[in-house]
Amino acid sequence: MADALIDDGLKHSRLSDIGPEATLLLALARLRLTAMDQERIHQFLSVNGRDLDWGLLLDQACRHGILPIIGRNLTKHRLIHSADGRTLAPYRWIYYYAYDGNRRRNLALGDEYAKVIRSLNDAGLDYAIRKGPVLTEGVYHDVGLRRMGDLDVLLHSKSLPEFRSIAEGLGYTQGHLSRNAEQVVPFDRRTQLVWRVNITNSSLPFLKPAQRDDVEVFVLDPCLNLFQPTSGIEADAEEFLARAVDTVAFGEQSYMLDPVDQIIDVCVQMHVEATTLMYIEIGKDLTILKFLDLVELLRRLSDEQLETLVARVRQYGCGESVYYALHYTSQVFPDDVPQDLIVEFEPAVSDFLDIYGVLDGKPQRWDRSFGDRLFDQRRWESLKVHSTVPGPRALV
Structure with missing residues (x-):
């Protein structure tokens, strides 16, 4: 019965020989669940919920960065409750808190990164925000759905010294977080040399201890080229920056690719x-x-x-x-x-x-x-x- 449900109801990927936990994970990893999607998932859980390895599902959801989405879908659509109110999955609170905690964390990151964006604007720097922040607000349209980390910024290489000055003025330092998370330890010479010589399309990240329960560290990650130096592709950041479009990031007027x-x-x-x-x-x-x-x-x-x-x-x-x-x-x-x-x-x-x-x-x-x-x-x-x-x- 369980196999039939997996094959006929939930499985839409081309991946073979994946377990029921992975199948459920892929079914839930959606920004939009149709009424039919919800019914199929609910039916699957009604039959198989007690036999699933929920610890494995949580581990995989975390590893794949989708626990907030999974949590929102399970709780918003009440997929882990039977028709008579029974719980079909253990620890409902984990799924809700994963979404709500991520929302609060992203808001805290946004408050900090808004200061960085204001400083970039005030300095008149050409830049474009990449990846996480743009996707979280502009694509997912729900600040709790997608886990966000660093602030990725595309710059022209000639702008890096000024970016460094702005970052340092806001309390950021290139290095790694100390054991007690209270300070940033500068990278050793070997690390700096290897990155300077071999990874020329990006700079080592700038960190600032957050000293918060929901955020451990703020990270600025400047990028100087979208392509790796060994790719052989010639494309200056200036081309991409010239095509950058207006957006609003964390409430601030900004630019994205x-x-x-x-x-x-x-x-x-x-x-x-x-x-x-x-x-x-x-x-x-x-x-x-x-x-x-x-x-x-x-x-x-x-x-x-x-x-x-x-x-x-x-x-x-x-x-x-x-x-x-x-x-x-x-x-x-x-x-x-x-x-x-x-x-x-x-x-x-x-x-x-x-x-x-x-x-x-x-x-x-x-x-x-x-x-x-x-x-x-x-x-x-x-x-x-x-x-x-x-x-x-x-x-x-």
Whole structure:
């Protein structure tokens, strides 16, 4: 009975051999649940709720960055209550507090990052806010749904000294958080040298202890180019900044990448993080949240913007990264990625889909499927080589 429900009711991904907890997780990882979606989930829980490993589901939801969304959907739609009021899942309060706590945390981050944005505006700096803040407010439209971390800012390299001055004036320091979280310890010389020489498209992050219960540290992450230095792609940040569009971030007038550039940015970043040793080792290489981000950004594009996307990807020569992101997103959310868009970027040879470690100069091939790795908490143990990049790992 349970297998039939999984196959006929909940399962919409192309992933095979995933457990019932993973199947439920993917069904709940939506910004919008139709009445039919809700009924299928509720029926599944009515039959299988007691047999599920809820500890595993919570662990996977946290690892994939979607616990607030899961929590909101379960509680808002009362999916974990039977018709006669019985609870179909343990610890309902965890799901509500995950959403509400994330909302409060994001509001606290927004109060701080608004000060940074005001300072950037006052200085007349050219910049564009990337990723989390833009997605949380402008795409998810609910400050509690998406966990937000650092403030990612695209800058021209010539603006970095002034950005540094602004950051330091607001109490930020380049370094890592001390053991007691009360101060920032500067990075050692080796770390600074490696990043300066090998990771030239970004700067080491700037941190400020938050000393709050809901936020441990505020992080500013300046980016100087959307493409890695070893990619061979020539695209100055100035091009993207010239196309930046007005937005409102944390109540402040601000700037973000234009919608087409946002898609390119998310796809390139997804490819980099999914195949870089450092991200694999900390378990941040594959997360459902990244695939959901891309789905929601694609949903907002007009037909004209989709045509522009194709032309711009061709212009920059980043089709491999875009295909990588679209291909794997379609494995997780097949109904939400236009098939003709995937075909548009499909290469003659797609061997690179199974390769990792290229940017580290240590290319290796996975001997496990994508679906198997996606829900394996210890996939890093399968690595044949390891990262030698010093510095920050997981800051927030």
